[in-house]
Amino acid sequence: MPDQYELIATSVTSALGIRLREIFPSVTWYRETIPAQLLVYPHFFVTQLSVNATYERRNYRIIDYLATIRYREVADPSSITGSLQERLDDTGIKLLSELESITWGDMPVTLRDRYTEKVEGVLHFFCNVSVMAKKPIELGPLQEQLSTSINRR
Numbered sequence: 001m002p003d004q005y006e007l008i009a010t011s012v013t014s015a016l017g018i019r020l021r022e023i024f025p026s027v028t029w030y031r032e033t034i035p036a037q038l039l040v041y042p043h044f045f046v047t048q049l050s051v052n053a054t055y056e057r058r059n060y061r062i063i064d065y066l067a068t069i070r071y072r073e074v075a076d077p078s079s080i081t082g083s084l085q086e087r088l089d090d091t092g093i094k095l096l097s098e099l100e101s102i103t104w105g106d107m108p109v110t111l112r113d114r115y116t117e118k119v120e121g122v123l124h125f126f127c128n129v130s131v132m133a134k135k136p137i138e139l140g141p142l143q144e145q146l147s148t149s150i151n152r153r
Helices: 009-023 082-100 143-146
Strands: 029-030 045-058 060-072 101-104 107-119 122-134
Touching: 009 029, 009 045, 009 060, 009 082, 009 101, 009 122, 060 082, 082 107, 082 122, 101 122
Parallel strands: 029 045
Antiparallel strands: 045 060, 060 122, 101 107, 107 122
16 A cells, blocks of 8 residues: 555556556557657557545545546547547557556556547546555654653663
């Protein structure tokens, strides 16, 4: 289980990107915006859209991430006729069938609420990633000042 609340967006996007590389070894993936002239096609763009902390129990909390993966086959969708929709459908089916979980640290995490949409020649894959995180222990003022001294006689 990942430690503390150190579950940050780059962790989600990195874990998704690593799994994408396993499923689609020849396709480039990005998690940060780069200039359009440097993009390699086809590519995936992985984004964490939102994060929500819910359900606190003892020292643990459930952290829910909504993530999206955009898939672009070409820079200009109008340059390809006919088969672009079929390619997007094939990629969407492969994502839905093979991207069921990711590995986060040493922990497998199941993706929930997975679905795809095609908009103007771009495939969008949405999923929820839920992980349990250990809540950091907050020390009170006296605990922070507490020290140990050992006297030798």
